[in-house]
Amino acid sequence: MPKYGYVARTRLGAPEKGALEAPSPDDAIAVLQARDLIVISIQEEKARSAALGRKRKMHQKVGSADLIVFSRSLATMTEAGLPLLRAMEIVGDQTRSKRLSGSIAEMIRDIRGGLTFRDALAKNPDIFSNFWISLIETGEASGQLAKSLEQIANYLEKAGSIQRKVVSAMVYPVILLAVSVIAVLVFTLKIIPTFGEMFKNMNAELPALTQAVLTFSHLLRNYFLFLAAGLGTAWFLLIRYIHTSAGRWQFDKLKLQLPIFGPVFQGVAAEQFASNLSTLLKAGVPILHALEIVITTCGNRVVGSVLEHMRSGVQEGRPLAEPLSKSDVFPMMVSQMIAVGEQTGKLSSMLDEVAKYYEEQVSTAVERMASLLEPVMLIGMAVVIGILVVSMYLPIFQLSQTIRG
Secondary structure, X not given: OOEEEEEEEEOOOOEEEEEEEOOOHHHHHHHHHHOOEEEEEEEEHHHHHHHHHOOOOOEOOXXXXXXXXXXXXXXXXXXXXXXXXXXXXXXXXXOOEHHHHHHHHHHHHHHHXXXXXXXXXXXXXXXXXXXXXXXXXXXXXXXXXXXXXHHHHHHHXXXXXXXXXXXXXHHHHHHHHHHHHHHXXXXXXXXXXXXXXXXXXXXXXXXXXXXXXXXXXXXXXXXXXHHHHHHHHHHHHHHHHHOOHHHHHHHHHHHHHOOOOHHHHHHHHHHHHHHHHHHHHHOOOOHHHHHHHHHHHOOOHHHHHHHHHHHHHHHOOOOOOHHHHOOOOOOHHHHHHHHHHHHHOOHHHHHHHHHHHHHHHHHHHHHHHHHHHHHHHXXXXXXXXXXXXXXXXXXXXXXXXXXXX
16 A cells, blocks of 8 residues: 655644555545644655656756646646645656756745745746736635636746747748858858959959959958957947837837837737736736736836826726827727727626737738748848859950950
8 A cells, every 4th residue: 555745734733744554645635634634745655756766857947838837737736636735746846947846846845834825936036927926816815726827827828829920930031041141151251252363363354343242252351350349249239228228118119110020019019918917807816906917027118108007097097998099009909999898897808809819910910921021031132142143253254255356
């Protein structure tokens, strides 16, 4: 018969640890409950030692996939009636993120020491955002922790889906751009100098296009390190400026105003706002607190300022959609649908529709842009390579015509 180690508390709150034999974990829990104990965690000792001894391929960072597995697994196990700490121990043994695994072990110790799950999460703000903490706090208060964890998992999966679509759509254009740049550099730094030496020995008068290409190649070969250092310095200074308050504001504003990419960034902002706010409202988070969380999780300062005006307006009793209708950050459809949701009392459902609509819009727009970028980049690369090739062979054509004449 298997042996189970357990951690429990008496009705007076005194901790108790021990081990007992039982046919199954459920039977062990039943025995402990019959002793009037509150079970915190229980685990088969052989399984625990095997899990501790099992080697896993682990990584350091905490990715969205790790958090999805964490929230989804906890939701499933707590919904099935497994004690929270037992579920956390299982997830901690299975996670492949070394950092998350350590944080889970620390949270287990904190909860055993008397902290709530919400407070244990709050001690790891670099992993668990205010969005997490608020949903967990609401779930614990309402006795629907599994539902809150499920909502978090759904939110993370939806956000990850949009990100994956954007990345996958842009992979080929980025590869094509990199190949084009490398091809031009190889042609300019290796092939053109060979032609230049040949033309020098011919003592022929070169066409303007050929002379310009040779001059460009000469400058690039002799000042390549200086050019690379200059570009690197400029890039470093630009990044530093973007990290300042004024620079970040201008950069975020520019993203929303770009001719082709601006509408896509606006759609992403609308989807994230609607999805986040809907998830928080459905979990029972008060509207003002929900807006505060959405503002802190917003990645765009300009969008965040609009949401701050919205929160201030709601605090003063004005409609939620009013600040959106006066702003050019969000498409007009967002404010109109939110206004309908407020009037009908179905705000969270209407926000879900907004999020779904803009998720599809962003996906379609990104795919369309990628499909347009590919031929444009191919044509552009062909034109550049063509100019370089023609510029090198133009003197040869002229020389052959002179000899024939």
